[in-house]
Amino acid sequence: MKIRQLEAFRAVMLCQTVTRAAEMLHISQPAATRLIADLEESVGFALFERVRGRLYPTAEAQVLYEEVQRSLVGVERIALAARDIRELQRGSLQIAAAPALALSFLPRAIAEFLTQHGQTQISMLTHSSRTVVDMVVGQRCDVGLAILSMNHPSTHGERLISTRMxxxxxxxxxxxxxxxxxxxxxxxxxxxxxxxxxxxxxxxxxxxxxxxxxxxxxxxxxxxxxxxxxxxxxxxxxxxxxxxxxxxxxxxxxxxxxxxxLTTDFSVLFSTQRPPSLLLKSFIAHTRAFAIAQLEPHLVVA
CATH class of the missing domain: 3.40.190.10 (Periplasmic binding protein-like II)
Known part of the structure; x- marks a missing residue:
């Protein structure tokens, strides 16, 4: 039993003819007919009675349709969720940040980020840079933002921005x-x-x-x-x-x-146990661009 067979079955139940069902699924009529036949063979009973060129669902088909409808709605919900994740419209971020960033700068950066990623859920905790590092190492957050020198990118972090005091x-x-x-x-x-x-x-x-x-x-x-x-x-x-x-x-x-x-380096820290998500990468890129846009150019070192 395949999802495409169930989709063809639902389409016929809704359209009442194979021709219109095929149009709904953007396939040929013979292909739709074959999907229904294969599904009937799989379930072991007839799904439709054919009378004068029209299809009438059997009692068994009516019962099956309720289950198929629930299942396909679930599949469609999964497909929508996957699309939202791919397009960075869904997900969650747990952020630990040093006070220099967390008290005012990050709330403004996050507010702008959420205008483009409205279904993202964000949790932010404020701690000292040393505690932020411990939280990342202990996998108690998705990302840490700390005052920390990091001249070379690595698998566990990178420099967000370098500034002059x-x-x-x-x-x-x-x-x-x-x-x-x-x-x-x-x-x-x-x-x-x-x-x-x-x-x-x-x-x-x-x-x-x-x-x-x-x-x-x-x-x-x-x-x-x-x-x-x-x-x-x-x-x-x-x-x-x-x-x-x-x-x-x-x-x-x-x-x-x-x-x-005199420089102050702000760095981004990731867990070494799991790679950063697409959403997290997008958030970091946004935060870096937001900082560069907000600061006077002569105050940005790199």
Whole structure:
């Protein structure tokens, strides 16, 4: 028993003639007749009585038709689901992301993504970059987005975007009138900074040490958004990633280009146990393009 035979049977039941059933299925009349004959042979009883050129379903055919209709509806539903999956209109994504991305940037990127992929279900959890890596390794999410250097693509991840840090200053600060801030400009300033455990902190410390400048650390916090809030409150200056600067909604802070260049790399992490889906690949491409479109070109390194 084949699906095509069942489709021919349903078509004849609906159209009441083999000719119209064949037209409905876009096949020849002999082909439709052969499908019905093969189905009758398979089930072991007659499905139609032929009277004056018309087909009348038998009582057994009426009973069978109810089951065939339910089965074919299920097959059609599967075909529709497969089409939606192929066209990236159906699926789910479980995302784990660092706060710098998850607090505001990703919600906006996801909202735009869903305008083209409306039936996709998305779950996003916010964790530190280290926890995001652990979640990916433990297969507790489909994709991880973290602040992490990854210069070469691999089977378990790739760089999303590389950006250059900016200097955050409270409005009214003496340096707000400058277009570019350099290390010697910040000598003697109080700093709001990431903790020592983060790579960005080590990178900044090393740069200022190379210039012979000792930073006066006023406040430490691991979340870039909080760093901006501390700066706006007048507790110091800071160097942060440009995505946080882009998304920060406070009015009491100004952002300036910082030289020499310090980079913040955002990376995408996959499970090593299963390849990324077509939907996930599309989401990553969209997120990268969204970031590049949102940031000023001089803030995008690669």
């Amino acid at each position: 900016v200097c955050a200053l409270p409005v009214g600060h003496r340096l707000c009138s400058e277009a570019v801030i350099r290390p010697h400009d910040l000598a003697g300033e109080k700093f709001v900074s990431h903790p020592r455990a983060l790579d960005s902190r080590l990178q900044i410390d090393a740069l200022f040490a190379s210039y012979g400048i000792e930073r006066q650390l006023q406040v430490e916090t691991q979340v870039s958004w909080s760093i901006c809030a501390f700066v706006e409150a007048g507790l110091g200056v800071a160097l942060i990633d440009p995505i946080t600067a882009l998304e920060y909604r406070g009015n009491g802070i100004c952002f300036r280009v910082f030289e020499p260049q």
